[in-house]
Structure formats: structure tokens, C-alpha cells
Amino acid sequence: xxxxxxxxxxxxxxxxxxxxxxxxxxxxxxxxxxxxxxxxxxxxxxxxxxxxxxxxxxxxxxxxxxxxxxxxxxxxxxxxxxxxxxxxxxxxxxxxxxxxxxxxxxxxxxxxxxxxxxxxxxxxxxxxxxxxxxxxxxxxxxxxxxxxxxxxxxxxxxxxxxxxxxxxxxxxxxxxxxxxxxxxxxxxxxxxxxxxxxxxxxxxxxxxxxxxxxxxxxxxxxxxxxxxxxxxxxxxxxxxxxxxxxxxxxxxxxxxxxxxxxxxxxxxxxxxxxxxxxxxxxxxxxxxxxxxxxxxxxxxxxxxxxxxxxxxxxxxxxxxxxxxxxxxxxxxxxxxxxxxxxxxxxxxxxxxxx
Numbered sequence: 197x198x199x200x201x202x203x204x205x206x207x208x209x210x211x212x213x214x215x216x217x218x219x220x221x222x223x224x225x226x227x228x229x230x231x232x233x234x235x236x237x238x239x240x241x242x243x244x245x246x247x248x249x250x251x252x253x254x255x256x257x258x259x260x261x262x263x264x265x266x267x268x269x270x271x272x273x274x275x276x277x278x279x280x281x282x283x284x285x286x287x288x289x290x291x292x293x294x295x296x297x298x299x300x301x302x303x304x305x306x307x308x309x310x311x312x313x314x315x316x317x318x319x320x321x322x323x324x325x326x327x328x329x330x331x332x333x334x335x336x337x338x339x340x341x342x343x344x345x346x347x348x349x350x351x352x353x354x355x356x357x358x359x360x361x362x363x364x365x366x367x368x369x370x371x372x373x374x375x376x377x378x379x380x381x382x383x384x385x386x387x388x389x390x391x392x393x394x395x396x397x398x399x400x401x402x403x404x405x406x407x408x409x410x411x412x413x414x415x416x417x418x419x420x421x422x423x424x425x426x427x428x429x430x431x432x433x434x435x436x437x438x439x440x441x442x443x444x445x446x447x448x449x450x451x452x453x454x455x456x457x458x459x460x461x462x463x464x465x466x467x468x469x470x471x472x473x474x475x476x477x478x479x480x481x482x483x484x485x486x487x488x489x490x491x492x493x494x495x496x497x498x499x500x501x502x503x504x505x506x507x508x509x510x511x512x513x514x515x516x517x518x519x520x521x522x523x524x525x526x527x528x529x530x531x532x533x534x535x536x537x538x539x540x541x542x543x544x545x546x547x548x549x550x
Contacts, residue, residue, distance in 0.1 A: 199226070202249045202326065204229055204230060205230050206218060207232075207235070207251060208254040208257070209257045220318050220322070221325060230242075230246060236268075237260065239265070251269070253266060253277050253280060253294075255290045256287070262279070266297050266298065269298075270333075277294075278303055279291050279295075281304065282305050289406055291403060292403065292410055300327065300373055319460060323491060327491030327519050364482065365483070367390075367393045367485075368444065369382070370471060370485075371490055382488070382541050383417060383433060384416075386416065386542050390430065390545070390549070392430055395442075396442055396468045400438045411433070420433075425454070440455045441457070441466050441470045442454075442456075445474065451478070458470075464494050473498045476507065480505040481506030483505075484508045484509075484510065485507050486510045486512075486545065488517075488541075489512055490519055493522065495525075497531075500529050508548040509533045511536075513537050516539070523535070
């Protein structure tokens with residue numbers, strides 16, 4: 197029995213983008229283009245005839261912007277939506293707001309480039325659509341207000357003395373589809389003196405800096421987009437920059453990160469596998485590995501290496517995942533010590549870190 201194809205509605209005011217997305221997505225035998233629309237009104241007309249499995253949605257459009265349309269979809273008839281955004285600095289905030297409004301993922305609009313670039317774009321676009329089709333849509337969570345962080349927290353961090361010890365813990369976290377909101381829940385629950393954290397969230401370049409800044413304003417810990425040679429400190433999370441791999445390294449008692457180019461690994465750059473393998477090598481039993489919601493198998497092999505190196509490994513459970521792909525694959529490989537609901541992950545990290 198053949199599996200039904202994922203039916204996609206493309207909404208973008210550019211005819212060139214609609215054509216390019218149609219060609220790219222149609223190249224995958226599991227995906228079918230249901231239709232295209234130049235604005236939300238045309239999309240609504242098309243949706244009266246037929247309901248798509250996934251919508252790809254531009255944000256800047258005439259007559260009605262994508263955010264308004266997204267809110268209408270989510271309040272009236274929730275459908276998995278993938279935001280297809282240009283790599284413009286000013287568009288990153290709107291795209292991140294779309295994730296808070298219920299969009300499943302952000303992808304960068306395909307643009308002309310080398311054959312390798314176009315092939316990588318095809319892999320990323322098709323993966324995002326498949327992840328969205330598998331997503332469990334959820335009610336939106338009200339955001340919490342957090343007291344502003346004091347600069348003294350960073351200056352007087354317990355890490356200043358603890359880093360001299362080789363038992364300092366490091367937390368490596370990997371996430372994909374649905375991960376932006378999962379990371380927000382997890383990081384908001386951590387205290388200002390929690391162990392240093394390194395994160396790979398599958399996301400296009402330019403968006404990770406805005407995402408890190410947004411989390412920094414919502415959490416007790418500080419959050420920043422990682423740069424090569426950044427030290428891993430207590431009370432700080434470093435997020436892999438989009439389109440670059442992130443590795444954990446060590447020099448004496450100091451953990452630091454390296455940001456690297458390179459090919460797609462497990463269909464992604466940054467790749468969770470790359471981060472987890474480096475954590476297994478350089479932190480070993482001092483590491484805690486966490487794999488969150490996401491499509492595919494990125495991170496499963498790396499998490500097994502972490503466990504074999506003596507690290508504690510945690511996977512988000514199926515009930516709280518938007519897509520139970522990455523955790524499921526890690527569990528299948530016997531790479532996971534604990535399977536927990538998202539709300540319990542922060543507590544488990546703190547328990548094992550102490």
C-alpha cells in the first residue's frame with residue numbers, strides 16, 4: 197500500500213519563488229504541490245476547495261501579511277505552516293514571532309547559487325516540509341515575564357572557581373522541528389548558575405542570532421549565538437550559528453567552542469551529531485546530552501557515542517514532542533538513559549550536573 201503524498205500549498209507574492217519552490221519540492225517523490233497562491237486571500241480561496249497537509253508561507257505580502265494570515269489559520273483551522281523567509285536581517289524578528297504564533301519551522305527562500313548550494317537547499321526544504329507534515333500542533337503557551345538579569349550574575353558566576361576543576365559539567369542539547377519553543381521552555385526553567393550549555397537548533401543563518409537574543413531576554417541564564425573560542429561558562433548557553441557546525445573543545449580545565457564550515461551531516465548544518473560527537477570526545481562523563489523534538493535521525497549516533505563515553509543522556513518523550521523523530525531514533529539505538537516529558541528535562545539536567 198503506497199503512502200499518500202504530502203500535499204503542499206505555497207503562498208508567496210513572488211512568481212519566481214512560487215515556481216522555484218514548486219520545482220524543488222516536487223523533486224521529492226513524497227511531496228506533491230496542491231497549489232500556489234500569490235497572497236493570503238488567494239490561498240484562502242484555494243483552501244475552501246481543498247485542505248493542504250502543509251503550507252509554506254511568506255511573511256511580507258500585499259493585502260495581508262503572513263503573520264496575520266498565520267494567526268487566522270491557527271485560530272480557525274490549524275494546519276502545519278513552514279515560514280519561508282528571505283535572509284534579510286529585518287525579517288528575522290517577524291519570522292521568530294511566527295514560531296510563537298504556531299508556525300512549525302523557518303526555512304530560507306531558495307536563491308540561485310552553485311549546484312551544491314541548490315542541492316543543499318533542496319534537502320533542507322524537503323526535510324522541513326516532511327517535519328511539518330508529521331508535527332503535532334499544540335495550543336500556544338503564554339510567555340512568562342522574567343526579571344532582568346544583573347550584570348553581576350555573569351561577573352560573579354560560580355564558574356570562575358569551578359572551571360579549575362576537571363569535573364565541571366557541560367550540557368549538549370540538540371533540537372529541530374518544534375525545537376525553538378521546546379528550548380524556550382527548557383532554558384526558562386534553568387537557574388542562573390546552571391552548568392554551561394551548548395546547543396544545536398536546526399535554523400537558517402541570521403535567524404540564530406535573533407533567536408539567541410530573544411531567549412536571552414526571556415531566561416535567567418544568558419544566551420548568545422556561539423563564536424569560535426567562546427568559553428563554556430556556568431549560567432550561559434551558546435547556540436550554533438545557522439549554516440555552521442558547532443564543536444565542543446577543551447584546553448586543560450577550560451571548555452570552549454569551535455564554529456566550523458563543512459558539508460551537511462545527517463542532512464543538516466549545523467548538525468547535532470557533530471556537536472554530540474565532540475562532547476563525547478572532549479567532555480566524556482562530564483557531559484549531559486539532551487535530544488529534543490525534531491524530524492529525522494540527526495543526533496542519534498552522536499548520543500550513542502556520548503553514552504558510551506560515560507555521559508548521561510536524556511530524550512524528550514513522544515507526548516510532549518512536536519515531532520518524535522530524533523528522540524525516537526536515539527532511543528532505538530539504545531543511546532538514551534532517560535525518556536522524560538519536556539517539563540522534567542531541566543530538573544534532570546540539574547540533578548545529574550550536581
